[in-house]
Amino acid sequence: MNLLITCLTIFLTMSPLTLALRFRQGLQDPPKIGVEPPKEMWYNQSLDHFKPGDSRTWLQRYWINWEHYKVGGPVLLMIGGEGEANPVWMNTGAWKDYAASVNGAMMLLEHRYYGKSHPTEDLSVKNLNWLTSQQALADIASFITSMNQEHNIKGRWIALGGSYPGSLAAWARLKYPHLIHGSVSTSGPLKAKADFYEYLEVVTDALDKTRPDCSATLNDALKKVQMMTRKRSNWGSITNMFNLCTPFNGNALVDITNLFETLIGNFEGIVQYNKDNRDFEGAKWTNITIDTLCSMMDDNELGSSLDRLKAVNDLSLKMSEEKCLDHTYKSMVSELQEVGWDSTGAAGGRQWTYQTCTEFGWYQSSDSPKLNLGKLIPVRFFEYMCTDIFGPKFDIDLINKGVEDTNTYYGGLDIEVTNTVFVHGTTDPWHRMGITETNKSGMEAILIPGTAHCANMYPPSPQDPPALVAARKRIGELISKWVSD
Structure with missing residues (x-):
């Protein structure tokens, strides 16, 4: 979001x-x-x-x-x-x-x-x-x-x-x-909109304008991960491949969605801020661009498309200075449920999530009819998240009403x-x-x-x-x- x-x-x-x-x-x-x-x-x-x-x-x-x-x-x-x-x-x-x-x-x-x-x-x-x-x-x-x-x-x-x-x-x-x-x-x-699938459309277009096969290689890797989630024998490999903090459980659907949200998010964040003029002496990671990621996804020496996706995730972990990837939905929601001003969520996550749940939507799903990603990240994932964070009143109907009211009040486009x-x-x-x-x-x-x-x-x-x-x-x-x- x-x-x-x-x-x-x-x-x-x-x-x-x-x-x-x-x-x-x-x-x-x-x-x-x-x-x-x-x-x-x-x-x-x-x-x-x-x-x-x-x-x-x-x-x-x-x-x-x-x-x-x-x-x-x-x-x-x-x-x-x-x-x-x-x-x-x-x-x-x-x-x-x-x-x-x-x-x-x-x-x-x-x-x-x-x-x-x-x-x-x-x-x-x-x-x-x-x-x-x-x-x-x-x-x-x-x-x-x-x-x-x-x-x-x-x-x-x-x-x-x-x-x-x-x-x-x-x-x-x-x-x-x-x-x-x-x-x-x-x-x-x-324009307020709950299902903002257009976001990923622009990301895909940006990847392909950088290297023609960049998004295709990414999609191939994501499909391979999706296939691996369906067999228990592969769960350990997923844990090791993406350096997860806890063992992967293919029965936890929200955790699967969360994992894909992060893997795709590694590309989305770089595209949004690509070459945005913050490259200055002493700055860290501002030189990581779309070219960087697509060069990795196009590098045969890194191995299969899956190996290349792993390399991008490793880079993301290095950038965030995290030892491992916490992919669990429970951890994410728990962080955003904290109400103290000294909590991690108070850095902006809880407040902005509240505004998306009550006024704007703007959930970056994979629901686009133009993309071949299916329901890897359905918009309902974010909509149900509002309920889990803020309570039963914050349901899909409230989101839709908030979006409609916002567009009516300001005029949208x-x-x-x-x-x-x-x-x-x-x-x-x-x-x-x-x-x-x-x-x-x-x-x-x-x-x-x-x-x-x-x-x-x-x-x-x-x-x-x-x-x-x-x-x-x-x-x-x-x-x-x-x-x-």
């Missing part, structure tokens, strides 16, 4: 299973620079914006960079998403150049329930009641109103976000146009909003849930060939393809136009 999030750190430390479920969504961290970020500050935020008389508040974290600001200038607001906000962004990224060009301030607001912005004492189901995109948008509106008063800001506000916050940026302009004058929605999925640009990369699977072309007045779409998730938000690089360079330039032109109209 899967901003402002410290994805790189979590990507390297969390279990592969949690990774597969949680972190194929989100903006990864930019390169660190020598400049100290501004200090964190706290805004006294309302718990429930839509219940008159509810006076409860909590402290929401934010940062401000006034470096480029001149009196009367605009404010560029980067919206936080499904993980801890990283203040490194306050001194880097494409938006820093935009701020300099328009004499604007830079502000970053952490999303409620993520990072250190804790509205409630824990993450129990009753306390997740106020975790919605609508409440998050109202947080933004309240924050803007307060900052205007506190700092006597007269300039216009421009919202920016990547991935889920890319969606929030567009929705914020839609719902609060009197506060937000323009929005840059990067890699933002706008039929959204009508002005002063908004939608930016996507063709290699990013999330572009299939976003706007990649439009002829509506006030809306613009930029589809960048060959680029990955949120690529245009990272600092420019000499290796950037011309289309990415042009996209950043066009975004800057639009921001300049919006703040000066």
Whole structure:
């Protein structure tokens, strides 16, 4: 399933299973620079914006960079998403150049329930009641109103976000146009959909564009694993082949699905973030690309397709610094059932899973009619997971209602909003849930060939393809136009 999030750190430390479920969504961290970020500050935020008389508040974290600001200038607001906000962004990224060009301030607001912005004492189901995109948008509106008063800001506000916050940026302009004058929605999925099988379609296409037989070799290996799961005599070989933490049990269907979700997820995560401009001195594993994986899947010296799949899984374990692969459904669910703020799930997994179960869906299944994978990862696997994590009320009907309500409230791909640009990369699977072309007045779409998730938000690089360079330039032109109209 899967901003402002410290994805790189979590990507390297969390279990592969949690990774597969949680972190194929989100903006990864930019390169660190020598400049100290501004200090964190706290805004006294309302718990429930839509219940008159509810006076409860909590402290929401934010940062401000006034470096480029001149009196009367605009404010560029980067919206936080499904993980801890990283203040490194306050001194880097494409938006820093935009701020300099328009004499604007830079502000970053952490999303409620993520990072250190804790509205409630824990993450129990009753306390997740106020975790919605609508409440998050109202947080933004309240924050803007307060900052205007506190700092006597007269300039216009421009919202920016990547991935889920890319969606929030567009929705914020839609719902609060009197506060937000323009929005840059990067890699933002706008259409809620439970069965997001299109994700794997894009992954397969990306593999084949890299090497013609890459996905075919992967499919062959997956079918061989599937055959092995059906005979008890092969279970020990599966355990050893994929370095499982516990013996494989072919009678546990959810564990089988979980194993396939991880094996395929090893490819999905690399495709989504392929060559996304985070390659910097001291960084780990940013050089692992689609080319890397497809070279392995095409390497006859590694052995059969099964041996090559094993090699990719070994690499993934090495990247995550895990000694073994915990493939059990019970372990994954148990982690996401934890309610304490100091739990592993509180890094974002439990909260984001809750949002997918109540608002968005976006489950990356293998149900595509275009792919020959069958029911390796059925959408019902994720739908039943909602019930197992949060309780019987969180069933398939609730997911479907949440998806329908979200599309009705925001408009899905039929959204009508002005002063908004939608930016996507063709290699990013999330572009299939976003706007990649439009002829509506006030809306613009930029589809960048060959680029990955949120690529245009990272600092420019000499290796950037011309289309990415042009996209950043066009975004800057639009921001300049919006703040000066």
